[in-house]
Amino acid sequence: MGKHFFMNNTVTTSTTPSLMLQGTSSNAGKSVLTAALCRILLQDGLSVAPFKAQNMALNSFVTPNGEEIGRAQAVQAAACRLEPDVRMNPVLLKPSSDTGSQVIVMGKPVANMRVKEYVKYKPTAFAHVQSAYDSIAAEHDVMVLEGAGSPAEINLKAHDIVNMQMARYAKAKVLLVGDIDRGGVFASLVGTMELLDAWEKDLVAGFVLNRFRGDVTLLDSALDFTTNRTEKSFFGVVPFLTQLGLPEEDSVTFKESIGRQLPLRDDALDIVLLDLPHIANFTDVDALTIEPDVSLRVVNSLDKLGKPDCIIIPGSKNTPGDLHWLHESGLAVAIINFAKAGGVVTGICGGFQMLGETVSDPVSIEYVAQQSSEIDVHLHATQQGLGLLPLRTVMGEEKVLTRVTAIHAPTGNSVTGYEIHHGITESTGAQKLDSAIIREDGVIIGYGLADSHDFQAVWGTYLHGVFDDDKFRRAFINDLRVRKGLAPLQGVQASFSIDPALDRLADTVRDALDMKKIYEVLGL
Known part of the structure; x- marks a missing residue:
């Protein structure tokens, strides 16, 4: 398919049909609906791929080629039964402060930039976006954009590269999604349309209401009023979905979903996830939430520990x-005392680094100062870790991005996942360390201090997704049960796979949306 573009007015001759989900706000459910539509189109026999020009998220994933993209696009790729591809998310922003982010383009870090710096860089970023879109769209029957x-x-809007400018470039039909659960959705839909330019309004095919609880017929008058006011019709009302079984992209949504866990058995283990201010890849614990004997709590203060x-x-x-x-x-101090008393502490990636004695960031790879102050200077230098493992970490400019197959040394269980980190972590030699996770190439990417149990009481690893393997996860949980004086549960208790969840999601969304109408606007 021949394609070309002009930077001044972002016009393309793309002939690949495309649908785009935009929202009246952040966290309107666009990512999940994009995944649902990807799976629906795949079920209907089409070759489909997801695309998000620019994603701002601390939850990321590594492609088979060692490139970093947003986790949501990896889930959407799974909905299409495709391997994650950097072209699905050519620009990823990972905030490291209120005013600065690491800018990742085509899967590799470019620089840490403040907002004004990034705005100047956006024309370059958009050129990469256009090239990526052209390439991947040429390989598929239909594209679903977010x-x-x-x-x-x-x-x-003046420097937009992810919403209407991207929709115009792709010639996408836009569905505007509103979250009715948060209230004010009709004002949001009408207000959004009022603030759009004429050419932007022309791109909007219609609306989708998301996360509705109750009798849909009660909305009829409101839907009619909104359609009459905006001249845009509704493509459906999607019900509020609980226990999706899919990784969350947004940490707020993730924490809310943890609070909606189903009642658990009396012998459930109490596992705490620390809610760090810059928490990243929190989906590493997703698999623990499906276990019948685990209660996962998200904690951000001492009084809740x-x-x-x-x-x-x-x-x-x-x-x-x-x-x-x-x-x-x-x-x-509470964590240190907990570990000294025999408590189990596990660190993943940044958490693994914190378990050590020191963390140094000499050239500000991760820390982007918001203002000049004594604290900022201190944070540029060496930070004291928790001192639970005899390790030191130094942040380096080279970022490790790799998919991993490994072995949990103490038990011999196999694990898979990925590494995303700048730090190099080494032993201080202060005391003997034991291997925890060893990559298939022999590189140790996790350490712990051995005790009389199958798992070390204090251990950490650079391996994201370490708990996704059913057998390994059950061994870890059973070790906790034994430490608590409980009998281990025999065999795998829960299977962690998102594919059945994607089919369930697609079934629900297909019933809620007017798919005939969607196919009509796509010309399919």
Whole structure:
């Protein structure tokens, strides 16, 4: 398919039909609906791929080629039964402070940029976006695009590369999604349309209401009023979906979903996930939430810590800053005392680094200062870790991005996942360390201190997705049960696979949307 583009007016001659989901706000459910439509189109015999020009997220994934993309696009790729591809998310922003982000283009870090720096860089970023879209769209029958935030953010529209400018470039039909659960959805839909330019309004095919609870017929008058006011019809009302069984992209949604866990058995283990200010790849614990004997809590203050059976320190996009927060909040001392008393503490990626004695970021790879202050200077230097493992970490400019097959050394269980980190972590030699996770190439990417149990009481690893393997996860949980004086549960108790969840999602969304109408606007 021949394609070309002009940077001045972002016109393309793409002939690949495309549908785009934009929202009246962030967290309107665009990512999940994009995945649903990808699976529906695949079920209907079409070759389909997802695309998000620019994603801002701390939850990322590594493609088979060692390139970093947003986790949501990896889930959407799974919905299409495709391997994650960097072309699906050519620009990824990973915030490291309120005013700065690491900018990742075509899967590789370019630089840490503040907002104004990135705005200047956006024409270059958009050129990569256009090239990526042209390439992947040429390989498929139909594309499903996802926007970001709202297309009506008038302070951002002048340099937009992810919403209406991308829709115009792809000649996409836009469905505007509103989250009715949060209230004010009809005002949001009408207000969004009022703030769009004429050419942007022309791209909007219609609306989708998301996360509705109740009798849909009660909405008839409101739907009619909104259609009469905007001249845009509704393509459907999607019900509020619980227990999706899919990784969440947004940490707010993730924490809300944890709070909606089903009632658990009396002998459930109490596992705490620390809610770091710059928490990243929190989906590393997703698989634990499906286990019948696990209660997962998200904790961000000392008074909520309680007496858990295990503390998990997750990844972080600002390990020095989050270490500082742990010490300032009093959680660091509590974690140290918990471990000394025999408690189980596990760290993943940034959390693994924090378990050591020091973390140094000499050239500000992760920490982006918001202002000049004594704290900023301190955070540029070496931070004291928790001192639970004799390790030191130094942040380096080279970023490790790789898919991994490995072995959990103490039990021999196989594990798979991926590495995303700048740090190089080494032993200080202060005491004997034992291997925890060993890659198939022999590189050790996890350490712990051995005791009399199958798992080390304190251990950490750079391996994201370490709990996804059913057998390994059950061994870990059973070790916690034994430490608590409970009998282990025999055999795998729960299977962690998102494919059945994607089919269930697609079935529900297909029933809720007018798919005939969607096919008509796509010309399919």
